[in-house]
Amino acid sequence: MIAALGLLVGIVLGLIFRPDVPVGLELYLPIAVVAALDAVFGGLRAYLDGIFDDKVFVVSFLSNVLIAAGIVYLGDKLGVGGQLSTGVIVVLGIRIFSNLAAIRRHLFHA
């Protein structure tokens, strides 16, 4: 309940404050959001499996975001930022799909 409220509050805050993305972060925010989504779905799946742990969730969330952004940053420095961010998105996308499949089986038995 509190978690859902937190999500709602975040969305509302984003809509109210309409912050501008700093230029330096413009390339990394989308990747970070996708990575965070991956962590969230992973956490939800773990919760449904009964193996959810706060600490693991926080750590995996932060490390997911940092590693995804870091890989893209490194790629930009190496001159392959576009390709690497595509790669990261693909990997995270696959993980999100498999997590969602597990969640779906839990919720709908299908």
Add this chain to the structure above:
Amino acid sequence: MPDHTRRPASTSTATSTATSTETAAVAGRRRLWRAFTRPQRGQVVVAVLLAAVGFAAVTQLRTTEADSSYAGLREQDLIDVLSGLAGTTQRTQAELRRLQDTRDDLQSDTQKRQAALTEASTQVDNLKIIAGLVPVTGPGIRIRIEEKTAEVNVDSFIDLIQELRTVGAEAIQINGEVRVVAQSYFEQAAGGLVVDGEVLEPPYVVEAIGDPDNLDAAVTFLHGPQYELENDGAAVVVTKATSLRITAVAAAE
């Protein structure tokens, strides 16, 4: 993670797996429901992180929607866009040149056709005048021949017509009835002349279009047609006109 695909409970070994999956799924749903109805303090951390995700996602969505410029693109992407545009420009310019060439070709073609057409229609007009098919207006002379003492000799008359033609009479008509053309013929007849089958009676009025001075000179020179006709016993009056209208037309073949 183990695959939770449900299998048909047909065999005894599969039955236990299916049942455990079933209970696990139910337990998961129940846990989720409990988390919703009886929130615990541990959820606060999750809530904070989810708030961060929501905030970031909304921000990113808005940025993506608002940002139609190239500000967020990488250097390589910008170079790609630029070279793409350059290629498009080149192709478009080549197309433009090709179309312009085609247009110029067509225009010069049209002009040539137009010129040929004008030429042809001028020629048609000239030929029509020469063939005597159309009425003509222009400067010229009028020659009035009145028989006084004797009939006009057809030879003198033909001499008159030939002299007019020699100095460039463009159109000649007699008595406003007969147009003299290349194949016209003259014949002596009782009480007059037959020109192209028409009987003409005196007084004869010959109208010719051309330079009035030249035509006048061609008629009145010493021992010329005027002299011949007067010798035959006729009175000849030559008048120059700035505008004559020749209405008689020769029948088209």
